Structures are given as structure tokens and as C-alpha cells.
Amino acid sequence: MVLNMGPQHPSTHGVLRVLLELDGENVVTAVPDLGYLHTGIEKSCEDKTYSQAITLTDRMDYLNPLGNNLVYCLAVEKLLGLEVPKRAQYIRVMMVELQRISSHLVWLGTHALDMGAMSVMLYCFREREEILKIFERFAGQRMMTSYIRIGGLALEPPAGWRQMVKRFLDMMPARIDEYEELLTNNRIWHGRLKGVGYLSAEKLIAMSTTGPGLRAAGVAFDNRKAFPYSSYEEFEFNVPTRTESDCFARYLVRVQEMRESLKIVRQAMGKISDQGPIKSEAPGIVPPPREKMKTEMEALIYHFKIFTEGFSPPPGEVYVPVESPRGELGCFIASDGSPKPLRVHFRGPSFVNLQALPLMVKGQLIADTVASIGTIDIVLGEVDR
Amino acid sequence: MPQLANANASVVIDRLRAWKSESISQVIEHRGETTIVVPHQLLLATAKQCKEDPVLNFNQLSDATCVDRFPNEPRFELNYQLLSIPRLARIRLRTSVSGQQPVIDSLEPVWPGANWMEREIFDLFGIRFEGHSDLRRILLPDEFEGAPLRRDFPVEGKR
Numbered sequence: 094m095v096l097n098m099g100p101q102h103p104s105t106h107g108v109l110r111v112l113l114e115l116d117g118e119n120v121v122t123a124v125p126d127l128g129y130l131h132t133g134i135e136k137s138c139e140d141k142t143y144s145q146a147i148t149l150t151d152r153m154d155y156l157n158p159l160g161n162n163l164v165y166c167l168a169v170e171k172l173l174g175l176e177v178p179k180r181a182q183y184i185r186v187m188m189v190e191l192q193r194i195s196s197h198l199v200w201l202g203t204h205a206l207d208m209g210a211m212s213v214m215l216y217c218f219r220e221r222e223e224i225l226k227i228f229e230r231f232a233g234q235r236m237m238t239s240y241i242r243i244g245g246l247a248l249e250p251p252a253g254w255r256q257m258v259k260r261f262l263d264m265m266p267a268r269i270d271e272y273e274e275l276l277t278n279n280r281i282w283h284g285r286l287k288g289v290g291y292l293s294a295e296k297l298i299a300m301s302t303t304g305p306g307l308r309a310a311g312v313a314f315d316n317r318k319a320f321p322y323s324s325y326e327e328f329e330f331n332v333p334t335r336t337e338s339d340c341f342a343r344y345l346v347r348v349q350e351m352r353e354s355l356k357i358v359r360q361a362m363g364k365i366s367d368q369g370p371i372k373s374e375a376p377g378i379v380p381p382p383r384e385k386m387k388t389e390m391e392a393l394i395y396h397f398k399i400f401t402e403g404f405s406p407p408p409g410e411v412y413v414p415v416e417s418p419r420g421e422l423g424c425f426i427a428s429d430g431s432p433k434p435l436r437v438h439f440r441g442p443s444f445v446n447l448q449a450l451p452l453m454v455k456g457q458l459i460a461d462t463v464a465s466i467g468t469i470d471i472v473l474g475e476v477d478r
Numbered sequence: 479m480p481q482l483a484n485a486n487a488s489v490v491i492d493r494l495r496a497w498k499s500e501s502i503s504q505v506i507e508h509r510g511e512t513t514i515v516v517p518h519q520l521l522l523a524t525a526k527q528c529k530e531d532p533v534l535n536f537n538q539l540s541d542a543t544c545v546d547r548f549p550n551e552p553r554f555e556l557n558y559q560l561l562s563i564p565r566l567a568r569i570r571l572r573t574s575v576s577g578q579q580p581v582i583d584s585l586e587p588v589w590p591g592a593n594w595m596e597r598e599i600f601d602l603f604g605i606r607f608e609g610h611s612d613l614r615r616i617l618l619p620d621e622f623e624g625a626p627l628r629r630d631f632p633v634e635g636k637r
Binding site for chain 2: 127128131133135136137139140171172174298299300301302303312314319320409410411412414421423425427435436438440444445447448477478
């Protein structure tokens with residue numbers, strides 16, 4: 094029998110359609126069908142200046158907009174050969190780590206909901222709200238932040254941000270314990286996740302899987318450690334791994350990652366000084382401060398030029414990988430020396446990781462397919478772009 | 479040959495030259511990233527060598543994508559980002575594909591993960607991959623006409 098799962102199905106986390114060929118209740122083959130959210134973001138980027146494209150990146154992986162901003166800005170900065178002030182780098186790290194926690198919270202909540210544990214979802218969204226409030230104070234936006242800009246950040250951190258972040262950091266460890274109390278030793282949770290969706294490390298690597306899915310198979314590969322960016326080499330944190338490579342191992346890895354992210358945020362808070370630049374000095378690329386623009390002729394000209402024609406990086410290509418909550422998020426930009434990119438390509442971890450789904454669910458039950466889709470942690474906005 | 483930013487790149491180049499000198503037609507160095515340009519017909523063999531050579535050990539294909547240099551010819555440039563997880567090293571392979579005959583060997587036999595990446599390129603650029611197990615559109619509907627990421631396809635779409 095062929096069963097059509099999705100595109101409108103709560104457990105597919107968006108609009109994923111999977112064609113399941115079944116033998117009784119066992120899956121013989123699973124064929125994912127994508128594209129329901131395809132909006133042509135890569136094509137749109139080609140018709141925008143480098144700075145204008147930032148807002149589009151927010152809308153790909155909508156649980157990780159800051160991470161998308163970061164990878165795009167890092168790629169453009171690399172094309173330009175632009176250095177970013179340390180203070181801005183640390184704030185970037187703090188923001189993307191908070192984002193990682195919020196993304197894992199949504200994952201944990203929705204996945205628990207798929208498995209039938211309603212209360213965890215309510216708790217997770219409660220804590221996520223706290224993070225979104227922090228983002229709102231920083232960027233003026235809860236989700237589509239566009240806070241990270243080429244050459245630095247959009248705004249100075251708001252007054253009282255330290256207390257806000259500190260309050261969250263003090264609250265969060267006990268809350269994670271609470272989720273673990275509800276789930277980690279829960280017999281139903283074990284029954285639904287243990288031994289489900291297994292795939293060997295070798296196969297995962299061959300299928301280009303990265304992120305928590307790969308780390309749950311014992312491969313400690315993390316771009317933050319392997320190819321540090323934005324001063325990650327100055328932070329101390331562990332890369333949690335498991336060896337079972339099933340859905341339960343992926344759950345444990347993600348929970349542990351939240352704790353590691355808290356550690357990073359705490360360190361970043363210590364590193365961020367109260368004074369200092371949040372943007373690099375790059376006339377013609379980074380818009381001048383408003384004060385200067387109103388008093389200096391050159392600043393006014395630069396301001397006008399940035400917003401009317403943009404800036405032109407030298408011809409060439411770069412590929413910048415960062416570790417998003419879901420795995421390796423890469424940005425490939427080709428410049429032809431004009432103010433608009435010749436090509437912008439995002440290597441979305443959701444898209445690539447989803448490839449391994451048919452291998453994971455082969456021979457398993459339909460209910461296990463739901464668990465496997467959940468622990469791959471896809472965001473359809475990024476899969477389809 | 480340009481000055482290389484990292485030692486890894488020179489290892490890759492030396493190993494590939496020793497294996498088959500014609501496999502490298504050009505080395506491009508830009509912003510600390512090394513691109514090895516491979517002749518069209520040697521792409522599959524070179525990719526295989528990059529994976530199977532125990533010193534290189536590029537066991538994962540991170541990304542594959544295409545750049546359209548329209549109206550230049552050969553207009554398409556395929557870029558493959560290779561990653562070696564044990565060695566923590568990256569390199570980029572590049573090859574050109576002509577606009578008249580946009581066909582190239584699939585790298586799926588080397589890295590099964592190339593499957594969807596190549597389907598995406600097929601879908602959006604209209605490049606055919608020889609030896610691909612399941613070459614269908616992936617993001618766009620099957621009845622869609624044209625390849626929207628080509629430079630001569632209007633951004634607003636065709637009406």
C-alpha cells in the first residue's frame with residue numbers, strides 16, 4: 094500500500110510530504126517530496142545588493158535567523174576581506190548561542206508533542222519566549238531579526254541587557270533538568286525513541302549528514318571547533334557525543350548542547366565590554382553613524398552610495414560554513430565585481446540531512462517514521478528555500 | 479602557481495599531481511580558499527581519488543552548487559566543497575560545463591549524499607548528471623518549464 098503522509102500533517106513540521114510504501118505497518122520505502130515552501134530566495138539574492146539580501150536570509154531557517162544572518166555576513170566579509178571588531182564578534186556568538194538554545198527548545202517541545210508528551214511542549218515554549226524577548230530588546234524583532242550586518246551589528250546592545258541575559262542564564266539549567274526529569278527516564282519516551290531511526294556513522298557521513306545527528310553516532314565533528322569563526326576558538330565548551338545513533342541519542346545530544354550553549358553565553362557575557370565599536374571602520378561598506386553623516390561631507394556621500402548602489406567586492410568565490418543548530422550551514426557566494434552577487438547559495442543542513450530519512454525508516458513502523466523525521470530536526474523554510 | 483594559504487591545499491595538489499598530472503588544470507587561491515579546477519572528463523575520477531586516497535581522505539561532500547557565467551562559454555561552473563572529517567580539511571573542486579551540452583558525470587557513486595544536491599542543480603540550472611540514480615526535479619513542480627537559476631531567466635519569472 095502507498096500512504097501519502099503530508100504535506101499537511103502535524104508531525105512533518107511544516108509542509109513535507111513523504112510517500113510511504115507499506116507492508117502492513119512497516120515501511121518498505123519512503124520517498125520525501127519537497128518544494129512546497131520554495132520561494133526562490135537564492136534567485137532573489139541575485140537581484141539585491143549585498144546588504145539588502147540579509148533580510149532574505151532570516152526567512153530561510155526561521156528557527157535560526159541569527160545564524161543565517163551570521164553565515165551570510167561572514168561570507169560577504171570574507172569576500173571583502175573585512176575584519177569585525179572583537180566586541181561585535183562576541184555579541185554575535187552570544188546571540189547565535191541563545192538562538193541555538195531556542196531552536197533546540199522548539200525541537201524538543203514539538204518532538205515531545207509528536208511523541209505524545211504535551212506538557213514538555215508548553216514548558217519549552219515558555220522558555221523560548223524568554224529568549225525571544227531578549228532578541229526583541231536587542232533587534233526590535235522577535236524572529237526576523239536581521240541583527241547581524243555586514244561589518245558588525247545593527248544596533249548597540251540595549252540598556253539593561255546584562256540583567257536580562259543573566260536572569261535567563263540563572264533560570265535555564267534548572268529548567269533543562271525539569272525537561273530531563275520528564276523525559277530522560279520516562280519509559281514511554283524510551284519505548285518510542287530507543288533503537289529507532291538507527292543509521293551507522295559511516296552511512297551518515299556518506300549521506301553528508303552533519304550536526305547533532307552525526308554527533309549522536311560518535312563523530313565529534315562541530316564547525317565551531319573544527320573551523321572556528323567569529324572567535325569561537327576563545328571559548329571553552331565540549332562537543333557532546335553519543336554512540337547509539339538512534340533517536341534517543343540525538344535527543345540526549347541536543348539536551349547536552351543546550352547546556353554547553355549556556356556555558357558559551359556565560360563566557361561571552363564576560364568578554365563583551367561595555368564600550369567599544371560594534372561595526373568595523375569601512376567607509377563605503379558600513380554605513381557611517383548618523384552624527385557623522387550630518388556633519389561630514391564624505392560620510393554623507395558614502396551613506397548615499399551604500400543605499401543607492403551598494404558596494405562591489407572583488408571577483409571571486411567563498412564558501413563559509415558555520416554550525417547551525419541543525420548542522421553545517423554553508424554560504425557560497427560568487428562575486429563578479431558588481432554590487433549584486435552573481436550567485437548566492439545556501440547549504441541548508443535541513444535539506445541535506447533529510448536525505449538520510451529513507452535509510453533511517455526502512456523496515457520500521459509508521460510511528461517510527463514520525464520519530465525519525467522529528468529527530469532529524471528539519472525546518473522546511475530551509476529545506477525548500 | 480599562486481601562494482597557498484594553507485598546508486592542506488598543497489598536500490592535495492601534490493597528491494593529485496602525483497596520481498595524474500592532467501587532473502589539475504588550474505589552481506585558484508582566493509581569500510584563503512583553494513579551488514582546484516578539474517577538466518570536465520576527469521571530474522569523477524578525481525573526486526574518487528580525493529575520497530579513496532588514504533592521505534587525502536575526503537570522506538564527505540559538504541556541498542555542490544553551480545554558478546552561471548552567462549553569456550560566457552562554457553557558461554556553467556560546478557563547485558564541489560569537499561570535507562575530510564578525520565583531517566579537518568576542506569578543498570573545492572571546480573569544473574566547467576558548456577551551455578550547449580549541459581551534461582556532467584554524477585558524483586553519487588563516490589558520495590551518495592550528492593544525490594539531492596545534484597537534483598537541486600538539475601532542477602534549477604538544467605544540468606544533467608550522467609549516472610545519477612534518480613534525476614528528477616526536487617524543489618519545483620514537475621511541469622515547471624525552464625531552469626530558474628540561470629542568469630537569462632527573469633527574476634520576476636516568465637509570464
